[in-house]
Amino acid sequence: MENKRIRPSGLPTISLNGVQHSGRSGVSPLIEEVTEGVRSGRFKRGEILPQLSELARLYQTTEEEAQHGISELRAAGLVQYHDEYLDTHFVFASE
Numbered sequence: 001m002e003n004k005r006i007r008p009s010g011l012p013t014i015s016l017n018g019v020q021h022s023g024r025s026g027v028s029p030l031i032e033e034v035t036e037g038v039r040s041g042r043f044k045r046g047e048i049l050p051q052l053s054e055l056a057r058l059y060q061t062t063e064e065e066a067q068h069g070i071s072e073l074r075a076a077g078l079v080q081y082h083d084e085y086l087d088t089h090f091v092f093a094s095e
Contacts, residue, residue: 007085013050014043014091018058025060027069034069038078038093049079049089 014037022029037043050058055066070089073079082088 004082004086005084007051007082007088011048011085011088013054014047016050016055016058019060027059027061027065027072030055030059030061030066030069031072034073034091035076035078038091043091045091045093047091048082049091051087 016030016033016037018033019025019029021033034043034049049055049070052063052066052070055061055069056063059066059069070079074081074089076093078091078093079089080092082090
């Protein structure tokens with residue numbers, strides 16, 4: 001059993017543009033924006049991603065779809081689960 005704490009409110013996160021980034025909603029723009037941000041150096045290793053509810057709002061999708069996007073980013077080695085907080089991901093790769 002994991003011994004993680006609930007994520008504190010107000011934890012600083014990376015700033016994502018969401019639908020404004022590409023003009024499209026859904027999970028693909030989320031994956032594209034995070035991937036581009038890591039590769040360009042805009043997002044640094046260790047920076048924390050917004051919670052699923054915020055990602056869903058930003059990309060006008062469901063939390064389930066946002067979770068799918070996070071899973072894709074994890075599979076690509078770009079983000080990882082946070083060791084200390086529940087339901088928290090951080091930038092892992094530094095291209």
